[in-house]
Amino acid sequence: MEIVQRNRFLPRPDPDSIFVGDGNFQAVGAEFLGHFIRKGGLLPDSRVLDIGCGIGRMAVPLTQYLDPAKGSYRGIDPVAGGINWCQQMISSAYSNFEFRHLDIAHSLYNPKGEINGLELVLPFDDRQFDFIIMTSVVTHLPDEEVSAYLREVERVLAPGGRLFMTSFVVDQSAQENPFNKRDARLGFQRYDEGPCWFVPELPPLAAVGFDDGFLDNALTHAGLSITTKSFGHWRGVPADHYQDLFIAECKGDR
Template sequence: MSEAALLHAPATAPPVPEDRVQWLTDAVLHNRFLPQPGSESIFVGDGDFRAVGAEFLGHFIRMGGLRADNRVLDIGCGIGRMAVPLTQYLDPEKGRYNGIDPVEGGIHWCRRFITPIYPNFTFQRLDIAHELYNPRGKISGKALKLPFADRQFDFVIMTSIVTHLPPDEVLVYLREVERILTQGGCLFMTAFVVDRAAAANETGRRDPRLAFRRDGEGPCWFVPDLPALAALGFDDGFLDSALERAGLAVVLKSLGHWRGKDAGHYQDVIVAECRGAGR
C-alpha cells in the first residue's frame, strides 16, 4: 500500500451509506433526551461533549468500519463521551459495549445514566495507576491484564489514551488489545504523531497548546510547563512499529489538523487490524 493510500483510504468500506451516517451524527447532536453529564463532571477531553461524541461516531463508522453488531471495548471510556452516541448505533440485541476506566466518578455516572436504559452497555472500573488520573492505582500499566477473554471483541477504541501513556506502557496495552480482538477485528486509536511538519511547525498554525519538545533521545515529545503525561506525542513511526510488534497491522493512518494542516479531525487517527489467530 502506498503512503498516500495509507494516509487517506478508509480501512474498509463504510458498513452503512453516507447519508445514514450523517443522519445518525445529526440525531446524536440534537437529541436532548440522550444522557449528558454536567460540565463540572467532565474530567477529560476538550470541546463540547455531545459534538465530540457525534463526530467520533462518524469516524468509527467511516474510518474504522464499525458495524452495528460489533462487540466494542472502549479503553479509557471516561464519563461516556463515546458511549452515549454509540447507544444510537449499536444493535441492542447483537451489539455490545464494554467501557473501562480508572476514574470511579466516570464509571459511576455511566452505570447510573446509561446502563439502565441501554443494558447492552456495561462499565467497569479498572484500578490502573496513572500519575494524573489515578495516582494511587494498584495495577501498574507495565503489568496490565485486561479482564476479558481472548478474542472477545470486534472493535477496540483508544481515543486520547496513548497521548497520556509513557512509551514503555504503550506496547503492553497494544499486546492486550491484540489478545482480545477477534481475527479481522480493529483498533481505532488517536495520537499525536510528531512528524517533520509538526516538529518544525512548518505552517506556523500548529495548536499553540502543543508546543512539543523532544524528551532527550527517546521517541517522546512533551509540552513544556505541563505534567509529563498531560499531552504526549511520539516520533512518527514509533506507534506503527509498536503496533506491528503487538501483532496488529496498520490499515489507515490519517494525520489530524492539530499540526496546522487541513484534516477532518483534530488528533491523528490510526486504525489497525488483528490479522492472526493468536501469538
C-alpha cells in the same frame, strides 16, 4: 450523526464533571461515531471495547447505533467517578452497555492506582471484541505502557477486528510548524533520548507525542496490521479529525 448531536434526551454530564478532553460533549461524541462507522467500519452488531472510556463521551452516541440484541459495549477507565456516572446514566437504560473501573495507576488521573500499567491484563477473554476504541489514551501514556496496552488489545481482538486509536505523531512538520498553524497549546519538546515528546508547561502525561514511526512499530510488533494512518489538524494541515489517527486490524490467531 446530526440526529445524535441534536438529541436533547441523551444523557450528558454536568460540564464541571467532564475531566477528560475538551469540546462539546455531545458534538465530539457524534463526530467520533461518524469516524468509527465511515473510517473504522464499525457495524451495529459489533462487540465494542472502549479503553479509557472516561465519562461516556463515546458511549452515549453508540447507544443510538449498536443493535440492542446483537451489539455490545464494554467500557473501562481508571477514574471511578466517570465509571459511576456511566453506570447510573447509561447502563441503567441500555442493558448491552457495561462499565468497569480498572484501578490502573496513572500519575495524573489515578496516582494511587494499584495496577502497574506495564503489567496490564484486560479483564476479558481472548478474541472477544470486534472493535476497540482508544481515543486520547496513548496521548497520556509513556512509551513502555503503550506497548503493554497494544499487546492486550491484540489478545482480545477477534480475527479481522479493528483498533481505532488517536495520537499525537511528532513528525518534522509538527516539530517545525512551517505554516505557524499548529495548535499553540502543543509546543512539544523531546524528552531525553526516547521517542516521547512532552509539553513543558504541562504535567508530563497531560499530552504525550511520539516520534513518527514509533506507534507504527508498536502496532506491528503487537501483531496488528495498520490499515489507516491519517494526520490530524492539530498540526495545521487540513483534516476532518483533530488528533492523528491509526486504524489497525487483528491478523488472526497466533
